[in-house]
Amino acid sequence: MKASDVRAMTDDQLGDELLSLKKEQFNLRFQAATGQIENTARIRKIRRDIARIKTMQQSRRTPASA
Numbered sequence: 001m002k003a004s005d006v007r008a009m010t011d012d013q014l015g016d017e018l019l020s021l022k023k024e025q026f027n028l029r030f031q032a033a034t035g036q037i038e039n040t041a042r043i044r045k046i047r048r049d050i051a052r053i054k055t056m057q058q059s060r061r062t063p064a065s066a
Helices: 002-006 011-034 041-061
Strands: none
Touching: 002 041, 011 041
């Protein structure tokens, strides 16, 4: 997911996407623990996408000081 994609989302869409990414991250952690994970790079991508979404949510909550 690109930063421009995250910027284009509404607040509700960001919340929904964050929830689905956290569920996927949870499932990937279990797969990694049991040795069933196929794409280990996916964990890193998910973690970074979560960070992007949280950063965008925080920047929308706090207005920029001018």
